[in-house]
Amino acid sequence: MTDVVLNINGHEIHVAQGVSVAAAIAMAGSALTRRSVRGAARAPLCGMGVCQECRVTIDGRMHQLSCQTLCADGMCITTGEARP
Numbered sequence: 001m002t003d004v005v006l007n008i009n010g011h012e013i014h015v016a017q018g019v020s021v022a023a024a025i026a027m028a029g030s031a032l033t034r035r036s037v038r039g040a041a042r043a044p045l046c047g048m049g050v051c052q053e054c055r056v057t058i059d060g061r062m063h064q065l066s067c068q069t070l071c072a073d074g075m076c077i078t079t080g081e082a083r084p
């Protein structure tokens with residue numbers, strides 16, 4: 001199976017095809033996807049597109065659901081980990 005290479009918060013990661021962005025973030029060693037308005041850490045909860053806790057920035061597009069998005073080669077992801 002061919003690897004997909006993507007960038008998460010400035011770090012290159014290789015995953016298998018068919019892996020969701022939320023899973024790739026967890027495989028990279030962090031569950032944090034975003035921060036609340038008050039800065040609290042948030043992580044995927046439902047895994048099926050309902051809770052909105054897994055929102056990340058993908059290729060400059062904010063508020064993308066990482067649990068509903070499959071990794072693609074060259075994808076650039078920014079999570080709440082990268083923000084103060």
Ligand code: FES
Nearest residue numbers: 047049050052067
């Ligand atoms: S984990 Fe709930 S919408 Fe993605």
